[in-house]
Amino acid sequence: MKSIKTYLLVSKQISLSFLILIAFVGLQSCKSDKDREVDDPIQLQKDNVIQIVTENMDFQMPDTIPSGWNTFRYKNLSPQTHFFLVDKYPQGKTIKDVRTLVIPVFDSGMKLINEGKSEEGFAEFGKLPEWFSEVVFVGGSGLISPGNIGETMIKLDPGYYMVECYVKMNNGVFHSSMGMIRELIVSDKVSENTELTTDIRINISSTEGIVISDSIHRGLQTFAVFYKDQIVHENFVGHDINLVRLSGNADLEALDNWMNWTDPKGLIDPAPEGVTFLGGVNDMPTGSTGYFTVTLEPGNYVLISEVPNPSSKNMLKTFTVSE
Numbered sequence: 001m002k003s004i005k006t007y008l009l010v011s012k013q014i015s016l017s018f019l020i021l022i023a024f025v026g027l028q029s030c031k032s033d034k035d036r037e038v039d040d041p042i043q044l045q046k047d048n049v050i051q052i053v054t055e056n057m058d059f060q061m062p063d064t065i066p067s068g069w070n071t072f073r074y075k076n077l078s079p080q081t082h083f084f085l086v087d088k089y090p091q092g093k094t095i096k097d098v099r100t101l102v103i104p105v106f107d108s109g110m111k112l113i114n115e116g117k118s119e120e121g122f123a124e125f126g127k128l129p130e131w132f133s134e135v136v137f138v139g140g141s142g143l144i145s146p147g148n149i150g151e152t153m154i155k156l157d158p159g160y161y162m163v164e165c166y167v168k169m170n171n172g173v174f175h176s177s178m179g180m181i182r183e184l185i186v187s188d189k190v191s192e193n194t195e196l197t198t199d200i201r202i203n204i205s206s207t208e209g210i211v212i213s214d215s216i217h218r219g220l221q222t223f224a225v226f227y228k229d230q231i232v233h234e235n236f237v238g239h240d241i242n243l244v245r246l247s248g249n250a251d252l253e254a255l256d257n258w259m260n261w262t263d264p265k266g267l268i269d270p271a272p273e274g275v276t277f278l279g280g281v282n283d284m285p286t287g288s289t290g291y292f293t294v295t296l297e298p299g300n301y302v303l304i305s306e307v308p309n310p311s312s313k314n315m316l317k318t319f320t321v322s323e
């Protein structure tokens with residue numbers, strides 16, 4: 001009896017040491033692979049959230065993600081304001097085509113506009129390849145101020161995408177030209193996520209602007225953004241939703257003017273004073289819904305689109321969150 005007990009105890013100890021050894025080896029290999037860990041899609045599916053981090057004109061994120069509904073947690077650890085926009089690319093077009101045929105055209109066009117040669121600048125955009133008009137914006141986060149985290153949920157079909165940010169540095173150069181554009185493969189494997197429970201419904205359209213259907217309270221809130229329609233605005237992109245917290249010195253007119261990237265003073269670092277961008281849902285096609293989740297403190301806020309003169313399109317809506 002005693003010997004069996006001892007045997008069991010010893011074997012228990014052996015298996016325990018073995019387990020510790022495995023765990024240790026596992027830890028070691030994780031450690032040496034620390035940078036790649038973020039890129040491991042299996043790792044990411046564990047908590048069902050796709051992490052994106054920006055430190056310096058980059059998107060640190062996995063190369064491949066599942067299709068279906070995905071929550072993206074975008075952490076802006078840089079000193080600039082950013083967003084991420086997901087673009088579905090036409091069949092056969094890759095990052096190589098973007099680097100050779102798209103980015104140089106936007107760079108030279110913007111340079112001319114910045115030099116005060118607007119007409120020549122806009123004419124330059126006519127040099128974009130014909131297939132560029134087939135690129136579909138399928139969502140992403142709204143603008144996010146330095147040090148903030150935005151959480152956005154969108155549904156993606158399998159395919160080849162580009163993730164980009166086209167906010168401008170203070171010298172007028174697009175972030176996408178500085179490295180904030182990358183490929184993203186959406187695999188056939190479907191995520192098991194389901195749509196979020198909504199607290200606040202927002203409709204957006206070219207005809208009615210932003211329409212908020214529910215009252216907004218403090219605390220953790222999930223907004224559902226329904227794109228009743230989508231059009232191409234004067235800045236060549238569609239309307240979207242950006243949530244902004246206002247502090248006392250915020251100037252709404254300055255914010256209204258800042259939302260136009262085709263203006264040399266628009267969508268450029270630094271962002272207007274007194275505004276903190278808290279994310280939102282980037283451009284999506286007609287009929288789509290995207291979600292964003294945010295913790296609201298009491299205060300004054302704005303929902304605004306990144307289009308020229310949003311207030312004139314009913315795309316600048318202020319609201320107050322009470323105590």
Ligand SMILES: [Cu+2]
Nearest residue numbers: 082165167175
């Ligand atoms: Cu950026």
